[in-house]
Amino acid sequence: MLLRCYKNSYSEWGSVMMIKYAVQRLLQAIPVLFGISLISFGLIRVTPGDPAEIMLRSDGIQPSPEAVAAIRAQLGLDEPLFMQYGRWLWRVLHLDMGISFSSGHSVAEELLSRFPATLYLAASAVVILLILALPVGIASAMFRGGWIDRISRAAVIISAAMPGYWLGLLLIYYGAVKVRWFPVTGMDGYSSVLLPAFTLSFGMAGTYVRLIRTGLIDALGQNYILSARARGLRETVVIGSHALRNALLPVITLFGIHFSHLLGGAVIVETIFAWPGIGKYAVDAIFAKDYRVIQGYVLFMAVVVVTVNLLVDIGYKMLDPRIRLGSSA
């Protein structure tokens, strides 16, 4: 009874601390987002030439100086930089990232409509990553120094050095051209996501195998494992429920860091597999010299990464009892 009472008060205290932490973390994200907006705004300035002229030139006609001056005034390019930044930020906060030169549609709408495809690809990659890395990592830890551990070690070296763009081509050749098990490119049903998602996850699989292995080896040496074994629990329970839970915590933190790698890698994978996601859209925009789209893409991706990292940090705190119990932070 006494124990239950203590437990209740603890969990209430814990949730107060959690909310405090979440608010704190949210406030910390504000200067980062501000920095992101500054760089994204500044990016458009690295383009060679006058934006007004480029905009007019996209029709293929050499513009008159009057027309350029008119567009400059219309775009507010004659105003001081900080005024331009202010206006731009205000519009971006209202989800207005301008109009794409090449399609004539709103950049924000185009990005949002393509984002689900990229998210689907990234989520599938994470699922494949776990399917690949969990069993191998666990086996490597349980049979430490054994043949499975050795093979996984070699595989890790290869997976880190394998260029994703090459793996993608090889998979298309063997999986889609030679045996025709999978569609060559595009997004059409479940089978179409397998090859691109595998390509995306392969490069990271090695890191996760090693991380799960070290985490598990470390956890297996702890006293609570000894006590669990002493209580006569089955080995599957000891590993599956006690050790693994602790071994997976660093995996979650790493996932936050790797999520941005995943989005970066998606650019190449989407291009190879003609996946209708946000990365392919950005690459197409680069070749169409559609600067607003590139700017919007960078801004959007950075905001997504910051948000995911925020969620990962808060999720980590919620999962780890040591952190929940430990300090006030």
Add this chain to the structure above:
Amino acid sequence: MKKQAENAWQKAFFWIGASIVGGAVLIGLFAPYLMPSDPYLIRLDIRLSPPSLAYPLGTDPMGRCVLSRLIAGTRTSLFYSVLVLGAVLLISVPIGLLAGYAGGRTDHMIMRVIDMVLAFPSLILSLAIAGLLGPSLPNLLLAFVLVWWAGYARIVRGLVLQIKEMDYIRAARACGTSHWQMVLRHIIRNAARPMLVLASLEIGSILLSISGLSFLGLGAQPPIPEWGVMLNDSRAYMQTAPRLMLFPGLAIMTVVTGFNLLGEGLRSADRRGVR
């Protein structure tokens, strides 16, 4: 006993890595003497021909010698990776040193700028900068340097902060060593080893990124012999000449593996304190 075996493995890995990298550097240096024919010479009459004595790996869709282009590509890839790494170090080391050594407000301001750059996914930011500057190899290299200095500067700063706490620094300070002397003689010297290890670990990923964005058409432009460009060129001939996509990929993977093994070897040697 187990520890010894482990060390032996690590040594073996290190030497495998060192020989791959050494071999690649030699190929890059002596490329003009090793190429069986001109990597730029277009001969449409022998396009896509299978391997032969004159063309050991066959010819590409333009009738150029694949082996010669691979060898020339070694030079391109290594040279530009080292160039990017050098430029990144040239920017990030002074900034990191300044932030770590000066501390206080200087450190705070530099770190805010670094945080801003690091908030972006690095590949995406370099892709955007390279795209906005216009697709070309120099622009791509510039984009990488503009993005990657931040990560290194942060690491250098961390190293300096660690070294600053050492007793020998306190002793030097007590002796009245000037700031310049302190940084040049004590801090840089002690930070150099871990930085070298880090650089050797990173050069593989620089190479992968340069080839990757060249593959997308944002870096080296045809006809420059570069592995990523060669891979991209081979895509259209996947059905007729799949061997074309085999070799450049294999080359990238081998060299990157070499650098990774070398870096890992150096790192574990550094940890053991072997000189």
